[in-house]
Amino acid sequence: MSIKDKVPVTILTGFLGSGKTTLLNRILSEEHGKRIAVIENEYGEVGIDQGLVINADEEVFEMSNGCICCTVRGDLIRVLGNLMKRRDKFDYVLVETTGLADPGPVAQTFFMDEEISSEFTLDGIVTLVDAAHIDQQLGRSDESSEQVAFADVLVLNKTDLVSDDALDTLESRLRDMNRMTRIIRAENAKVPIETVLNLSAFDLDQILKRRPTFLEPEYPFEWTGVYDLDASKYELRLEEGPDPEMSLVALANQGESEEELKDGAESSVRLYAEKANTLEPGNTIPYGEHINLKLKDKGNKSFILHIEKPTRIGLFTQHTAEEFNMKVIKSDENKEIPFNTERFWQAEHEHDDEVGSIAIERFGDVDPEKLNTWMGRLLSEKGVDIFRTKGFISYSGNPRRIVFQGVHMLFTAQPDKEWGNEPRRNQLVFIGRNLNEKEMQEGFDKCLI
Amino acid sequence: MPDIEPFSPRGMFHEGWKAEVSDYAIACGWALKGKQFIVGDVAGGIFAFEGDTGKIIWEKENTHSGGLLAMAIHPDGEIFATSGQDGNVQIWNCQEGKVIKTLNLGKGWVEHLKWSKDGLFLAIASSKKVYVFNEIGEEKWISNDHPSTVSAITWSNKNELATACYGRVTFFDIVNNKTNQKLEWQGSLVSMELSPDGDIVACGSQDNSVHFWRRSTGMDAEMTGYPGKPSHLAFDDSGKLLATSGSERITVWSFIGNGPEGTMPGELCHHTEPISSLAFSNKGMLVASGSRDGSVVASFLKNDGNGDPVGAAFAGDLVGAISWRPDDCALAAVNAKGVVNVWKFKVRTNLFSKGFK
Numbered sequence: 084m085s086i087k088d089k090v091p092v093t094i095l096t097g098f099l100g101s102g103k104t105t106l107l108n109r110i111l112s113e114e115h116g117k118r119i120a121v122i123e124n125e126y127g128e129v130g131i132d133q134g135l136v137i138n139a140d141e142e143v144f145e146m147s148n149g150c151i152c153c154t155v156r157g158d159l160i161r162v163l164g165n166l167m168k169r170r171d172k173f174d175y176v177l178v179e180t181t182g183l184a185d186p187g188p189v190a191q192t193f194f195m196d197e198e199i200s201s202e203f204t205l206d207g208i209v210t211l212v213d214a215a216h217i218d219q220q221l222g223r224s225d226e227s228s229e230q231v232a233f234a235d236v237l238v239l240n241k242t243d244l245v246s247d248d249a250l251d252t253l254e255s256r257l258r259d260m261n262r263m264t265r266i267i268r269a270e271n272a273k274v275p276i277e278t279v280l281n282l283s284a285f286d287l288d289q290i291l292k293r294r295p296t297f298l299e300p301e302y303p304f305e306w307t308g309v310y311d312l313d314a315s316k317y318e319l320r321l322e323e324g325p326d327p328e329m330s331l332v333a334l335a336n337q338g339e340s341e342e343e344l345k346d347g348a349e350s351s352v353r354l355y356a357e358k359a360n361t362l363e364p365g366n367t368i369p370y371g372e373h374i375n376l377k378l379k380d381k382g383n384k385s386f387i388l389h390i391e392k393p394t395r396i397g398l399f400t401q402h403t404a405e406e407f408n409m410k411v412i413k414s415d416e417n418k419e420i421p422f423n424t425e426r427f428w429q430a431e432h433e434h435d436d437e438v439g440s441i442a443i444e445r446f447g448d449v450d451p452e453k454l455n456t457w458m459g460r461l462l463s464e465k466g467v468d469i470f471r472t473k474g475f476i477s478y479s480g481n482p483r484r485i486v487f488q489g490v491h492m493l494f495t496a497q498p499d500k501e502w503g504n505e506p507r508r509n510q511l512v513f514i515g516r517n518l519n520e521k522e523m524q525e526g527f528d529k530c531l532i
Numbered sequence: 533m534p535d536i537e538p539f540s541p542r543g544m545f546h547e548g549w550k551a552e553v554s555d556y557a558i559a560c561g562w563a564l565k566g567k568q569f570i571v572g573d574v575a576g577g578i579f580a581f582e583g584d585t586g587k588i589i590w591e592k593e594n595t596h597s598g599g600l601l602a603m604a605i606h607p608d609g610e611i612f613a614t615s616g617q618d619g620n621v622q623i624w625n626c627q628e629g630k631v632i633k634t635l636n637l638g639k640g641w642v643e644h645l646k647w648s649k650d651g652l653f654l655a656i657a658s659s660k661k662v663y664v665f666n667e668i669g670e671e672k673w674i675s676n677d678h679p680s681t682v683s684a685i686t687w688s689n690k691n692e693l694a695t696a697c698y699g700r701v702t703f704f705d706i707v708n709n710k711t712n713q714k715l716e717w718q719g720s721l722v723s724m725e726l727s728p729d730g731d732i733v734a735c736g737s738q739d740n741s742v743h744f745w746r747r748s749t750g751m752d753a754e755m756t757g758y759p760g761k762p763s764h765l766a767f768d769d770s771g772k773l774l775a776t777s778g779s780e781r782i783t784v785w786s787f788i789g790n791g792p793e794g795t796m797p798g799e800l801c802h803h804t805e806p807i808s809s810l811a812f813s814n815k816g817m818l819v820a821s822g823s824r825d826g827s828v829v830a831s832f833l834k835n836d837g838n839g840d841p842v843g844a845a846f847a848g849d850l851v852g853a854i855s856w857r858p859d860d861c862a863l864a865a866v867n868a869k870g871v872v873n874v875w876k877f878k879v880r881t882n883l884f885s886k887g888f889k
Contacts, residue, residue: 146719196761
């Protein structure tokens with residue numbers, strides 16, 4: 084049976100008072116042509132006269148091996164086991180959980196139980212958040228941060244009770260915790276149905292189409308400019324900007340393709356990790372070193388670039404060129420040399436929450452066996468803290484890309500569309516608690532061929 | 533060559549009859565000593581056919597609003613019970629299809645029904661409670677709440693009922709309202725069967741294992757390595773063999789000698805998709821299996837649990853339930869499309885010969 088034939092299931096989570104029942108009733112009363120079977124928690128109160136509403140106690144069953152990642156919802160297995168015999172009566176399933184539920188066991192049920200996974204497919208996890216109270220809830224309970232971490236869609240509800248500034252701050256906090264989620268603002272749970280149903284949320288292409296940079300790692304610099312320079316003396320001229328100093332790495336022989344830019348960025352990340360050498364205006368900029376330009380003085384400040392033979396120079400700067408109106412000037416002609424290529428990067432910033440996202444993006448192929456060993460070890464050691472995994476991988480020798488998705492330590496890897504002319508690369512996102520980004524990236528790098 | 537049996541078992545499915553019910557058939561059974569065959573579908577339709585010809589005798593639709601969940605035919609074959617999502621249990625007369633009694637147990641699903649072997653009691657499981665009624669629908673006993681929804685019930689003897697739920701099997705003396713024994717195991721028990729003498733308790737667990745207990749010695753064992761959860765279990769009438777399945781394979785444990793601990797089980801690999809129903813013949817070591825792929829196979833087993841197929845047929849779609857006629861001379865399979873197939877079955881062995889009239 085292919086995915087197309089399986090019945091999609093949406094899981095609806097959120098704290099008490101976040102508006103789940105309102106959203107559920109909205110979905111059920113709207114004309115969308117779907118016949119939805121609803122599995123409601125024991126306290127649920129769907130007020131609509133609708134064909135298939137089944138109440139279920141939340142029975143969370145742990146396995147004898149004690150592994151929390153194998154924990155499933157026994158009641159769902161029974162209820163869905165019966166529903167699968169009534170396929171002609173419905174074509175969609177919505178599972179509503181109680182406010183305190185851990186979404187893990189619900190999601191895991193669709194991976195762990197063969198009978199269920201052969202008939203149903205998890206379409207997405209929708210978490211409702213009460214904009215006025217989530218800040219406190221996140222501080223107080225693990226469940227609320229897990230519900231945020233698991234979400235494919237976060238409905239930021241009751242926005243009418245909160246100022247726009249507070250909403251922006253909240254949204255960036257939630258985004259930090261879960262970078263692959265889609266955040267929708269709503270009043271009174273009023274959201275377009277297509278934003279919560281039939282998401283194919285596990286389909287990464289969808290997410291990438293929506294936010295092409297969501298997989299991007301964060302860098303200690305915001306901008307790169309590549310300049311084509313002849314052998315000569317140049318000045319890097321900066322005006323006043325937002326900061327009295329700025330870090331920079333200059334790389335010689337910088338290529339302009341996306342792949343070369345990313346390689347340069349990786350080298351620069353390593354250099355940025357070293358202590359910076361301070362340069363005063365008038366000093367010469369060395370190549371391949373982390374330097375810190377002193378920009379306290381008023382007016383224009385110039386630093387020197389010496390080029391001995393024609394090359395392309397990449398400047399990886401902490402801030403964007405625009406912020407300091409930064410220019411490269413050929414000294415003898417006093418002529419500005421524009422950059423050939425520029426690239427903006429996702430800037431690093433502080434993360435306050437324990438729950439966060441890690442992205443790994445690498446060009447090239449991986450060795451399937453090495454990857455399996457690494458993923459296996461990672462998930463068995465950290466599975467409890469890794470809530471969601473999504474991504475695609477390029478296996479050496481395989482013409483199709485491999486799609487990964489997982490919940491805790493359960494994951495599936497399936498061949499997807501052919502790579503064709505697309506450059507082969509790997510993109511993975513992990514959402515979890517207290518994850519060590521560096522360690523995971525290094526682990527992944529060892530799987531590359 | 534002493535290994536070769538001089539007379540290997542032979543059997544065959546002969547054409548019987550075919551009929552249809554309205555929806556996905558989930559339960560079936562023989563009544564009136566094989567003269568009648570009753571089928572229940574998921575929507576709540578109940579149909580009685582003539583056992584020999586398949587001619588419809590009576591039919592009822594919408595017997596349980598929300599749908600049917602279980603059906604059990606009384607050992608004497610004169611009455612049967614049904615239960616459903618409406619929280620009701622109905623006791624019916626087989627002959628005319630008349631409801632003798634309707635019991636309402638609340639709003640929870642009523643998922644399991646079992647008559648005691650002597651037919652004096654009907655055990656009913658609904659959510660976390662188990663109820664016992666007598667044949668005419670008088671309440672005799674109610675359990676306290678179990679720690680989770682009761683997943684299986686079965687009678688261990690005249691007055692003793694076994695229940696399985698998450699983490700435990702409990703034995704209740706329902707006449708003296710006593711708990712006789714509790715067997716604990718941290719796992720979600722999804723199926724339970726007892727050996728005919730009531731000593732061996734076998735449970736399939738959600739973690740893809742089968743757990744056994746021997747009540748007389750208190751010994752227990754866990755059989756792991758199943759590819760899926762073993763939802764289907766069946767003992768033969770002598771209690772020597774336990775057939776189990778959680779995939780397209782059937783694993784048969786032999787309790788002869790010191791087994792099954794430390795022994796290799798028998799394996800039957802006849803189906804291409806997971807088993808959806810499993811039943812031993814009423815007498816002898818013949819096991820019939822139905823699969824999601826629609827195939828039905830009867831296998832004749834040896835003492836070590838291995839065996840050979842002695843007949844096979846195609847039921848057309850996922851096999852919802854199978855049932856041997858009380859004389860084992862016919863096998864019925866009902867499927868997900870509501871099709872009922874009854875084959876005449878004939879088998880000859882060097883041990884017994886039947887079916888040839």
